[in-house]
Amino acid sequence: xxxxxxxxxxxxLVIGTSVSWAQSEETFVPxxxxxxxxxxxxxxxxxEETNFENAKGYIHSEDDPTSLKLExxxxxxSFTVVKSGKVNYAKLxxxxxxxxxxxxxxxxxxITCQSKYNYKIGTATVNKQxxxxxxxxxxxxxxxxxxxxxxxxQFHQIEVVQKKFSSILPMISxxxxxxxxxxxxxxxxxxxxxxxATAYVATAVYPDEGEYGSVMLTKVDRFGYGEGVFIHxxxxxxxxxxxxxxxxxxxxxxxxxxxxxxxxxxxxxSCAYVIATKGxxxxxxxxxxxxxxxxxxxxxxxxxPQAEAKMRRAKALKIIFADGSxxxxxxxxxxxxxxxxxxxxxxxxxxxxxxxxxxxxxxxDGKKYVK
Numbered sequence: 001x002x003x004x005x006x007x008x009x010x011x012x013l014v015i016g017t018s019v020s021w022a023q024s025e026e027t028f029v030p031x032x033x034x035x036x037x038x039x040x041x042x043x044x045x046x047x048e049e050t051n052f053e054n055a056k057g058y059i060h061s062e063d064d065p066t067s068l069k070l071e072x073x074x075x076x077x078s079f080t081v082v083k084s085g086k087v088n089y090a091k092l093x094x095x096x097x098x099x100x101x102x103x104x105x106x107x108x109x110x111i112t113c114q115s116k117y118n119y120k121i122g123t124a125t126v127n128k129q130x131x132x133x134x135x136x137x138x139x140x141x142x143x144x145x146x147x148x149x150x151x152x153x154q155f156h157q158i159e160v161v162q163k164k165f166s167s168i169l170p171m172i173s174x175x176x177x178x179x180x181x182x183x184x185x186x187x188x189x190x191x192x193x194x195x196x197a198t199a200y201v202a203t204a205v206y207p208d209e210g211e212y213g214s215v216m217l218t219k220v221d222r223f224g225y226g227e228g229v230f231i232h233x234x235x236x237x238x239x240x241x242x243x244x245x246x247x248x249x250x251x252x253x254x255x256x257x258x259x260x261x262x263x264x265x266x267x268x269x270s271c272a273y274v275i276a277t278k279g280x281x282x283x284x285x286x287x288x289x290x291x292x293x294x295x296x297x298x299x300x301x302x303x304x305p306q307a308e309a310k311m312r313r314a315k316a317l318k319i320i321f322a323d324g325s326x327x328x329x330x331x332x333x334x335x336x337x338x339x340x341x342x343x344x345x346x347x348x349x350x351x352x353x354x355x356x357x358x359x360x361x362x363x364x365d366g367k368k369y370v371k
Contacts (some may be wrong), residue, residue, distance in 0.1 A: 118151030197233030228259030228300025239345035
């Protein structure tokens with residue numbers, strides 16, 4: 001036990017250096033422009049089903065649900081699309097509000113009106129047909145520029161130009177078996193890995209009756225601020241995450257991965273595992289934290305609720321992937337471990353089952369399908 005405690009401490013010292021926010025690379029988030037053009041009817045959906053009265057709703061900039069969108073709050077008024085033979089426009093009544101999405105200070109919001117332009121943008125009152133507004137730091141922090149009607153407003157077009165900007169992302173160094181844990185510390189943005197590496201989250205733990213068990217890792221494509229992942233790539237590789245479009249694909253349920261946005265002190269009672277290598281054999285697996293260790297900000301660990309309930313506290317967990325494969329290079333993690341007879345089996349929900357169970361089962365010899 002004393003030897004294992006020493007190993008765990010060494011594991012954290014080694015694995016804690018695999019994310020370096022000091023050794024960082026500047027990456028650029030590309031500029032992005034979105035337009036809502038009622039006058040020309042672009043996108044085509046903008047003239048349809050975009051009327052709100054005493055209600056809230058969204059208007060996309062393209063006929064695509066992932067495109068940038070305006071958030072309309074007409075709970076104190078109304079928002080109506082007026083279609084005529086000559087000119088189309090969006091009509092807002094007093095106190096109707098629109099939130100225009102921005103990312104950074106100095107992003108531009110360009111507005112063109114018909115004949116009525118009684119509104120405020122940010123804290124400025126507009127008294128002309130066209131307006132160009134530069135987002136402030138306050139606007140960027142809240143993620144939008146607020147337009148408020150102070151009378152009737154007739155919008156021909158709203159355009160937002162989100163400028164290109166640089167962001168500092170850390171270098172991620174994989175260990176001798178190509179593993180590392182990672183947590184993004186960039187608020188407000190989703191990141192992804194290069195194609196040379198894959199991010200996973202732990203979604204289930206399957207304990208044995210002995211000292212060992214298995215952990216199920218599920219692939220994720222994108223992850224956001226504070227969401228921890230376990231990364232697998234080439235041995236000793238060094239890579240960078242980059243800003244990604246879209247939303248996080250990290251599951252909101254059955255996720256046992258804990259991201260660290262600040263240093264976290266763990267003890268035996270934390271019911272935590274860290275991914276690390278096994279001594280001189282350099283075998284990768286998840287090892288139970290049974291001494292005082294600190295997981296640095298920018299890293300992640302696995303929390304096992306079964307251990308919290310004092311059901312099981314396995315010394316180590318073998319890696320099994322949700323696609324049915326098993327991690328290579330860790331078979332000897334269980335070498336010399338006494339296998340229980342009869343074997344303890346679990347289904348994919350982590351429930352203990354007997355030998356008559358039909359379907360996918362996980363035991364101390366891995367994952368298999370029983371017909």
